[in-house]
Amino acid sequence: MKTPKPTSKNSIQELAKALKLSPATISRVLNNHPHVHTTTRNRVMAFVAKTGYTRNVMASGLRTNRTNTVGLIVPKFSMFLHTEVITTIQSGLHAHGYNLIICQSNDSIEMEKDLARTLYASRVDAVIAACTLFTNDFSHFDILTENNIPVLFYDRVPVQPYPACIVKGDDFRGGFLAASHLIQLGCKRIAYISGPLTCNIYIDRFAGFEKAMTQHKIPVRKDWVFYHELTAENARKTMYRLFAKPPFPDAIMAANDVTAIAVLEYAKEVGIIVPEDLRIVGYSNDPRSAIITPSITTIEQFPVNIGKVIVTEVLKRLKNDSDSEVLSPEPIIVPVELIRRMST
Amino acid sequence: MKTPKPTSKNSIQELAKALKLSPATISRVLNNHPHVHTTTRNRVMAFVAKTGYTRNVMASGLRTNRTNTVGLIVPKFSMFLHTEVITTIQSGLHAHGYNLIICQSNDSIEMEKDLARTLYASRVDAVIAACTLFTNDFSHFDILTENNIPVLFYDRVPVQPYPACIVKGDDFRGGFLAASHLIQLGCKRIAYISGPLTCNIYIDRFAGFEKAMTQHKIPVRKDWVFYHELTAENARKTMYRLFAKPPFPDAIMAANDVTAIAVLEYAKEVGIIVPEDLRIVGYSNDPRSAIITPSITTIEQFPVNIGKVIVTEVLKRLKNDSDSEVLSPEPIIVPVELIRRMST
DNA sequence: GAAATTTCCGTAAACGATTGCAGTCAATGA
DNA sequence: TCATTGACTGCAATCGTTTACGGAAATTTC
Numbered sequence: 077m078k079t080p081k082p083t084s085k086n087s088i089q090e091l092a093k094a095l096k097l098s099p100a101t102i103s104r105v106l107n108n109h110p111h112v113h114t115t116t117r118n119r120v121m122a123f124v125a126k127t128g129y130t131r132n133v134m135a136s137g138l139r140t141n142r143t144n145t146v147g148l149i150v151p152k153f154s155m156f157l158h159t160e161v162i163t164t165i166q167s168g169l170h171a172h173g174y175n176l177i178i179c180q181s182n183d184s185i186e187m188e189k190d191l192a193r194t195l196y197a198s199r200v201d202a203v204i205a206a207c208t209l210f211t212n213d214f215s216h217f218d219i220l221t222e223n224n225i226p227v228l229f230y231d232r233v234p235v236q237p238y239p240a241c242i243v244k245g246d247d248f249r250g251g252f253l254a255a256s257h258l259i260q261l262g263c264k265r266i267a268y269i270s271g272p273l274t275c276n277i278y279i280d281r282f283a284g285f286e287k288a289m290t291q292h293k294i295p296v297r298k299d300w301v302f303y304h305e306l307t308a309e310n311a312r313k314t315m316y317r318l319f320a321k322p323p324f325p326d327a328i329m330a331a332n333d334v335t336a337i338a339v340l341e342y343a344k345e346v347g348i349i350v351p352e353d354l355r356i357v358g359y360s361n362d363p364r365s366a367i368i369t370p371s372i373t374t375i376e377q378f379p380v381n382i383g384k385v386i387v388t389e390v391l392k393r394l395k396n397d398s399d400s401e402v403l404s405p406e407p408i409i410v411p412v413e414l415i416r417r418m419s420t
Numbered sequence: 421m422k423t424p425k426p427t428s429k430n431s432i433q434e435l436a437k438a439l440k441l442s443p444a445t446i447s448r449v450l451n452n453h454p455h456v457h458t459t460t461r462n463r464v465m466a467f468v469a470k471t472g473y474t475r476n477v478m479a480s481g482l483r484t485n486r487t488n489t490v491g492l493i494v495p496k497f498s499m500f501l502h503t504e505v506i507t508t509i510q511s512g513l514h515a516h517g518y519n520l521i522i523c524q525s526n527d528s529i530e531m532e533k534d535l536a537r538t539l540y541a542s543r544v545d546a547v548i549a550a551c552t553l554f555t556n557d558f559s560h561f562d563i564l565t566e567n568n569i570p571v572l573f574y575d576r577v578p579v580q581p582y583p584a585c586i587v588k589g590d591d592f593r594g595g596f597l598a599a600s601h602l603i604q605l606g607c608k609r610i611a612y613i614s615g616p617l618t619c620n621i622y623i624d625r626f627a628g629f630e631k632a633m634t635q636h637k638i639p640v641r642k643d644w645v646f647y648h649e650l651t652a653e654n655a656r657k658t659m660y661r662l663f664a665k666p667p668f669p670d671a672i673m674a675a676n677d678v679t680a681i682a683v684l685e686y687a688k689e690v691g692i693i694v695p696e697d698l699r700i701v702g703y704s705n706d707p708r709s710a711i712i713t714p715s716i717t718t719i720e721q722f723p724v725n726i727g728k729v730i731v732t733e734v735l736k737r738l739k740n741d742s743d744s745e746v747l748s749p750e751p752i753i754v755p756v757e758l759i760r761r762m763s764t
Numbered sequence: 765g766a767a768a769t770t771t772c773c774g775t776a777a778a779c780g781a782t783t784g785c786a787g788t789c790a791a792t793g794a
Numbered sequence: 795t796c797a798t799t800g801a802c803t804g805c806a807a808t809c810g811t812t813t814a815c816g817g818a819a820a821t822t823t824c
Contacts, residue, residue: 087780098804103782111802128563130541134487135780137478138809145521145542153510154503163497166524170531175538177489178522180510187514194519197474198489219472337711367681369713431810442774447812455772479810482779769822775815782808792799 086129095123106131137199145175146390147195149205151183156333156362157231157379158206164383165204165390172391174201183208189216196220202390207232209275209305214238226393230386233407235276241393242407243385247277250375250412251284254329254357257373257414259292263327263355267300269314269339270331278303281331281359300325311338319346327355327420333362336372340419356419370418382410430473439467450475481543489519490734491539493549495527500677500706501575501723502550508727509548516735518545527552533560540564546734551576553619553649558582570737574730577751579620585737586751587729591621594719594756595628598673598701601717601758603636607671607699611644613658613683614675622647625675625703644669655682663690671699671764677706680716684763700763714762726754 088106092099097116104112105120123129137143146169150158166176177200181188185208195203196219203220207229214234220227227240234242258266268285271278282301289296300318304310311330315338318325330336336358340350348354350370358365358374365372385408432450436443441460448456449464467473481487490513494502510520521544525532529552539547540563547564551573558578564571571584578586602610612629615622626645633640644662648654655674659682662669674680680702684694692698694714702709702718709716729752 088782089780099781100783100805101803103780104803107782109783111800113802116802130537130563132482132780133542134478134481135809136782138476138482138780138811139782141809143478153497153507159498159503163524166497166522167526170523170534175521175542176523177519178510179514179520180507182511193474198477198519219474364708364711367708367712432812433810443811444775444813445773447810448773451812453813455770457772460772476810479779480812482781483810483812485779765824767823769820771820772818774817777814778812780809784807785805787802787804789802790800792797794795794797 086127087132088129091120091123091127091129095119141199142201143175143199144173145177145198145200146394147191147198147200147203148176148178149181149188149191149195149203149207150178151181151206151208151232153178153180157360157377157382160379161206161230161383161386164380165386168384168387169390174394181208183210185211192216192220196223196225200225201394202226202228204228204230204386204390206230207234207275209272212274226390228386228390228393230382231277233276235279237405239405241389243382243389244277244407244409245377245382246409246412247280248284248287250359250377250414251281251329251331252288253284253412253414254359254373254375255285255288256291257416257420258327258329258355258357259288259294261327261355261420264294265297265300265323265325266294266327266329267302267318267325268296268329268331269302269304269306269311269335271306272303278331285329306330306332306335308334308338311335312342315339315342319348325354327357329357331359333358333360333365333372333374336374336419337362337364337368340368340370340372351418351420361415366417373417373420374415376413376415378410378412385410430471431476432473435464435467435471435473439463485543487519487543487545488517489521489542489544490738491521491523491535491542491544491547493523493525493532493535493539493547493551495525495550495552495576497522497524501704501721501726504723505550505574505727505730508724509730512728512731513734518738525552527554529555536560536564540567540569544569545738546570546572548572548574548730548734550574551578551619553616556618570734572730572734572737574726575621577620579623581749583749585733587726587733588621588751588753589721589726590753590756591624592628592631594703594721594758595625595673595675596632597628597756597758598703598717598719599629599632600635601760601764602671602673602699602701603632603638605671605699605764608638609641609644609667609669610638610671610673611646611662611669612640612673612675613646613648613650613655613679615650616647622675629673650674650676650679652678652682655679656686659683659686663692669698671701673701675703677702677704677709677716677718680718680763681706681708681712684712684714684716695762695764705759710761717761717764718759720757720759722754722756729754 088099088102091102105117169176179191188208217227221239229240230243233244270282273279302314328339336356340356343350358372361374361376365374432443432446435446449461513520523535532552561571565583573584574587577588614626617623646658672683680700684700687694702716705718705720709718
């Protein structure tokens with residue numbers, strides 16, 4: 077082990093020595109404190125600009141207990157919703173001087189626990205998280221909330237009450253819109269492919285679907301509802317089972333565009349005509365859903381809006397030290413819209 | 421301004437007091453130093469596990485001058501290549517105990533400069549960057565290299581020599597493969613849509629294209645080569661000009677799948693049959709290129725491989741304090757492959 | 765049995781920025 | 795002329811962890 081290198085060439089004390097001032101004054105200039113003479117302020121500013129001095133975030137963070145850094149945990153970057161949300165959050169926070177540490181849990185609970193600890197160790201000022209498909213116990217976030225680090229969940233959020241801000245798309249309405257759309261087109265035999273019901277988004281989307289069905293007095297066939305991870309392979313297996321023997325469904329509603337795309341490709345392969353024989357609705361407005369032929373009707377979640385809401389909420393919580401101010405414990409619901417395309 | 425809260429409940433001194441030991445001993449246990457009695461070690465470990473103590477990264481970073489954090493700058497998360505590379509890097513580094521701060525420059529040089537400074541302020545242990553389309557001056561990374569923070573570039577990299585590790589796909593070969601493929605199919609009138617030539621990847625891809633053309637003694641028509649940002653709108657404009665009056669090209673090579681997709685959609689709209697009337701080749705193997713009808717022939721860059729190479733290179737540079745070891749200054753080239761699809 | 769090791773642990777000084785407190789100096793008022 | 799005020803600046807402690815150094819105890823060696 078080596079000793080840390082001698083006083084770095086660009087510390088506040090170096091500047092102080094060169095300018096024949098005390099470190100305290102330099103610090104005050106850097107932090108825009110009042111009661112610094114304009115002359116010295118300018119002198120310092122000029123010198124800082126010349127030497128390219130940059131504040132050591134660790135030292136100041138240690139002292140002030142703030143890092144100007146926000147942690148973000150998502151299941152997978154590559155999911156379209158998240159790439160959009162992340163982009164929005166990152167630029168939004170950057171505009172306010174905050175950095176973003178982005179981590180991916182890869183849908184593993186162990187990894188998610190690990191990341192929560194690591195982010196706490198880094199003493200980030202806040203944490204934003206979209207959870208694993210299977211996270212139903214959220215106690216690994218306790219270490220953050222207990223230490224007054226605000227936590228915000230979005231998309232995949234706790235179902236039970238949890239002391240954190242929650243932002244989500246209107247999944248219930250999304251499910252409802254999609255199902256209503258199919259029903260209005262005359263579909264009577266609608267199959268539903270859902271993700272695992274451990275996850276709030278799939279619960280809500282399915283509930284919306286059911287609502288629309290019962291509203292129109294169409295029974296939901298148990299054997300036409302599937303719950304599994306929404307991968308392309310699983311979707312193909314489901315399609316195989318669905319079309320093994322009649323009666324065949326006249327529409328398929330998928331809780332996910334990846335699934336909807338796989339469904340469509342399977343249909344094209346086996347000669348089922350979309351939308352004449354089978355109508356398909358997806359969820360998320362993945363860019364691929366617009367490009368495939370026929371293009372797929374889907375639910376737009378407006379990830380940019382979700383990101384914006386998160387930014388304003390997280391900034392609120394970062395600004396006020398006084399936790400006195402009332403921060404709505406109610407989930408914030410971001411509206412969704414149906415985008416009609418050729419698959420219906 | 422408030423004073424920082426009194427000694428945090430979970431500091432090394434708290435543990436020391438509770439266990440009637442000195443902070444030094446606790447620290448030694450935590451860092452696996454030798455010369456700690458097994459009994460005390462176990463006692464400490466047990467207590468740490470029980471209380472859930474987590475090392476304050478800022479304090480230890482301040483002392484040791486290491487943060488176990490790597491910074492990453494990309495132009496846009498949403499670009500397929502980058503989402504894949506980032507994913508690989510993040511999980512690779514996490515396995516070795518490193519965090520990743522991911523930033524996006526949004527193809528703005530100002531933002532990129534800003535980010536380089538911020539990452540230096542955070543005293544990250546290394547920086548990985550894919551530059552802006554327009555970055556040709558790389559001096560804003562000097563603050564990092566001058567302070568012995570290793571810098572690695574990938575994809576969009578400096579053309580001039582720069583004291584940093586460089587990892588890139590084999591763009592020259594990619595361009596060459598794509599062009600050769602078209603030529604072998606009998607195409608004689610090949611148009612080329614390139615990104616701006618400020619960027620190494622477009623220079624190299626075009627050079628590969630030219631090489632193949634001259635090798636087969638096919639002249640490159642100046643008015644059939646276009647340089648502009650590779651957006652869908654620009655591609656449509658170019659297509660409009662290309663097909664305004666004969667002679668028409670019999671193939672289009674796009675330096676980018678976004679462009680290839682836009683080209684294909686335009687062709688479908690105006691009734692040009694692909695591949696009979698016009699063959700199309702793209703670059704990157706964007707997931708959309710496989711899904712569109714007809715699917716588009718493209719160049720696979722193996723982003724996962726690029727990510728893996730970056731991880732091993734960055735780890736090399738993080739491990740050895742002695743900069744004596746020879747680290748190849750030569751760019752590392754990751755092979756590419758042509759994927760043939762229906763558009764040719 | 766004394767000396768020389770070795771093993772273990774505590775002391776204290778860093779790392780660099782921040783900030784309450786106190787001191788200096790000039791300007792002002794009585 | 796002296797006290798008072800206020801603007802400006804410096805002193806020094808602090809944040810939590812690491813680590814060189816030295817001391818004490820236990821062990822080995824001759």
